[in-house]
């Protein structure tokens with residue numbers, strides 16, 4: 400799956416801004432970004448529901464509407480509920496299956512797979528958030544697709560469900576499928592995804608293997624308290640580290656605690672405290688996306704918050 | 717639920733469907749089958765039944781009330797007299813036409829539908845085919861039933877009509893056709909407007925308000941314009957009484973069909989361009 404200069408504008412709002420990336424078969428690609436970053440919009444364009452203002456998105460080399468067997472090419476779970484509450488789970492899937500000549504047994508199979516076989520004939524309107532999400536996953540898997548596009552699939556799932564979907568997605572990727580899923584939970588992505596694409600305000604911020612992202616995110620610092628802190632600071636700086644002095648303590652970045660201890664011993668300086676500290680993955684992710692956050696979450700719903708960046712389109716609103 | 721949910725049996729996904737062996741192409745007959753299933757898995761049947769019932773009930777009431785011809789209006793005496801339940805019927809069938817489409821948008825189902833059929837136009841076409849097949853059968857049946865119920869009430873009181881008489885068959889079947897076309901018009905408006913209330917208001921404006929508005933501008937021009945509206949043109953085909961300024965029956969049908977076709981042309985054009 401390839402997106403090339405993908406751009407989507409809603410009136411004055413630039414939701415997706417010149418995105419170019421690809422997702423490969425055989426791995427799980429995570430699509431990360433804060434609220435309003437344009438993840439859902441990008442995914443709707445992948446399925447052909449929204450028409451790009453500019454650029455293209457191709458799955459298996461073709462535009463979404465050019466597939467002869469669309470459900471067999473792309474399976475999608477979208478953000479908003481995409482089902483009629485008056486139908487049963489079975490008849491919902493059945494009506495989608497019929498468009499492509501997919502048989503009843505396949506419908507039963509995906510119902511079984513997502514754990515909804517027992518409630519298959521209940522009205523979808525009575526389903527819980529998690530059950531609705533499972534039905535969405537069933538619909539995405541219906542056509543045994545080579546590419547899966549899942550918008551925040553863990554939304555509404557309980558812990559059991561999260562584990563289930565994690566291993567499901569990893570299994571699907573292991574079968575050689577392209578798995579592309581969005582989330583704004585960095586920690587969840589770190590476990591599930593092999594490759595990560597980070598967007599902010601519609602723009603591409605990172606496109607790299609998850610391992611590299613984690614490596615870069617691991618900023619290790621050491622907090623030091625010692626008898627002659629000023630002298631030790633000069634020694635540490637001389638060894639090539641960055642130092643931040645504050646009172647009788649300092650934060651050292653770029654030198655291990657072993658190294659600092661050795662330097663102190665050599666200069667007869669007594670160490671009171673020597674504690675390695677590692678910034679969390681979340682901190683690294685937040686730092687990366689902070690400047691591009693559209694809406695600050697200073698209350699329950701981020702979208703109700705103030706615009707963090709006054710230069711944004713909605714800053715004056 | 718826990719047994720199936722905690723163990724992700726992804727292996728069973730691929731086994732029955734090795735790539736290349738399946739024919740999961742989207743074709744128009746398949747989309748028609750899907751729309752057929754969709755129509756019956758919702759509670760749309762009550763609207764069809766209500767419209768049929770309205771036709772039959774009006775056939776009985778009008779038949780009963782027009783047994784004695786003295787002092788009756790001409791439209792009650794002609795063959796199409798007992799079919800005046802169409803006036804209520806068109807609101808019900810028009811609403812069904814709207815709901816079949818706008819329901820997809822109000823529930824979000826349209827996103828799943830278009831993810832399965834990204835070309836979109838087959839969905840519009842399939843809905844037209846299924847709706848026409850189901851509603852045309854039901855409405856023609858209802859119209860024929862209303863006609864015969866009324867004749868049963870009239871027999872012995874005043875001369876009854878037979879389907880074999882000139883123009884009677886046209887009027888009786890024509891009323892069913894008229895109702896089907898109104899339903900289809902509702903569907904087209906549903907595709908264009910997308911929201912249920914908006915589409916219902918638009919449809920009712922077209923079939924109820926517009927003709928009345930034109931009455932306010934009383935004069936030959938307004939009368940002429942009214943005859944060219946979908947309702948006026950359709951009525952020329954589905955009623956026996958020919959009033960001056962009205963179109964000829966088959967011209968009327970052609971004009972009404974043109975309206976519906978034009979509405980669908982706009983709907984199809986917008987459907988291809990807009991975000992779902």
Ligand SMILES: Nc1ncnc2c1ncn2[C@@H]1O[C@H](COP(=O)(O)OP(=O)(O)OP(=O)(O)O)[C@@H](O)[C@H]1O
Pocket residue numbers: 409412413414432433434435436437438439440441478583693
């Ligand atoms: N149909 C639309 N009309 C107008 N603006 C839209 C539309 N859809 C999305 N937007 C705007 O585009 C931007 C990107 O929205 P999008 O839903 O793609 O973000 P997201 O990354 O999925 O966010 P979240 O994490 O909250 O789901 C937002 O500012 C949103 O308000």
Ligand SMILES: [Mg+2]
Pocket residue numbers: 438439440478550
């Ligand atoms: Mg989203």
